[in-house]
Amino acid sequence: MKKTNLTKTKLALAIATAAMVSTPVLATNGDTLIGLGAQARALGGTGTAAFYGSENALTNPALLGKSQGSEFSIGGTLFKPDVKATSNVSTAVSAAFGVPGATNDPVSQTSDNDTNVIPEVSMSTRINENLTFGLGMFGSAGMGVDYRDTDALFNGYSNLQIMKFAPTLAYNEGNFGIGFAPVIQYGSLDINYDTDGDASNGGQGNGMSTDLGYGFNLGAYFDVSKDFTLGLAYQSAISMEYKDQVSVAAAGFGLPQQGVNLGDKLEQPAEIKVGAAYTMGNMMFTADAKQIKWADAEGYKDFNWEDQNVFGLGAKYSGQGFWLGAGYNFGSDPIKKINDNTYTGQAVDLFNNHFFPAVVESHITFGGGYSLTKNMMIEGAVVYAPEVTKTVNTSAVSAGLAYQGAIDAGLSPAQAGGVAGTVGATSHEVNHSQVGYTVALKMNF
Secondary structure, eight states: OHHHHHHHHHHHHHHHHHHHTTSOOSSSBTTBOSOSSHHHHHTTTOOSSSOOSGGGGGTOGGGGGGOOSEEEEEEEEEEEEEEEEEEOHHHHHHHHTTOTTOOOOOEEEEOSOOOEEEEEEEEEEEOSSSEEEEEEEEEEEEEEEEOTTOGGGTTOEEEEEEEEEEEEEEEEETTEEEEEEEEEEEEEEEEEBOSSSOGGGOOBOOOOEEEEEEEEEEEEEEESSSSEEEEEEEEOOBOOBOTTTHHHHHHHHTGGGGTOOOOSBOOBOOEEEEEEEEEETTEEEEEEEEEEOGGGSTTTGGGTBOOEEEEEEEEEEEETTEEEEEEEEEEOOOBOOOOOSSHHHHHHHHHHHHHOOOOOOEEEEEEEEEEEETTEEEEEEEEEEEEEEEEEEOHHHHHHHHHHHHHHTTOOHHHHHHHHHTSOOOEEEEEEEEEEEEEEEEEEO
């Protein structure tokens, strides 16, 4: 029986580990923040046509052409996701084998990876009448879950961090401008998991893997009038490869034998964005639409991610030495449920739902800024995503784990089939909400 339990745990944990390196979580639109900078986040993640200052460097580089003088902004986001997984996959398998005290009741745990600090720095300076130089350095994406307190939830841990550096050059003339920013992206990925259900032995993992990737941002804006601006921006895909992460996890599960061959690439997807901004007196109204190309991105597409349509709206009131803003952002769930009766299909659903439930869709945003001096302003924003629940069928996965465990324990295929047949229906549910607090200090010279 010990060998059987060991085998089923290895298989279950390999599933979990493959998931951890293949799909993202703990952010807003997929694994990316809805906006970069305090004003963008306060106004529903908009910024393709609305000028917010140097923070536009990673949103639409062309808008830096609206800068006057020099600006420097430094800040960060305290990001607090609340993710809870509830599953009876492992408990049902244990009950099928007659483990003393085992039942097929579901087990729950809230992920301990519930606090992240995301830095952001930007600057811009006007070179001459037509050229502006800028630089953006932002934590733009990330994921991670921590279920190391619960054997039945695989004792899994993962942590992905993405940082982008974007030197920018913007050209403006009359009522239009264009901008280009080569992007250097740094990523790190760390995965740990248990092979025998005993967290005390340190589990199994390859340590942290890192990589540098390269891409670009391209943008343009056109002032239809002095009060109405249209914007367009494109962010290229950036290929990343984390050595011995995805491939090792997939091999441990036997995915290559299932016809699923995974390398170690996890590509940040391309984005296409359009936007509009209209000023009326002290009010500015903004609207953005973008598509994130998950379906074309290496790694994500292997786990059935589809292109994500995102819409943002914002309104801002500017007074004497202060501003107030609010907005709304909606990004459709990019993870398409396979929801079939095959082992492989349900395993993919389990991957996404348990370790990377990037399922939040609606985001309510608000914020403001206050001038401390003539040249210094403090800004803040709050982004709240209400709880979303998603449930996937895992019955075939549970039966498959029980069958393989029985075979490895020495039972005949017929006997193993009998054990698998006693597992019954299982499912996996995830609950996910999040809140982020952004603070930035902006200085003009």
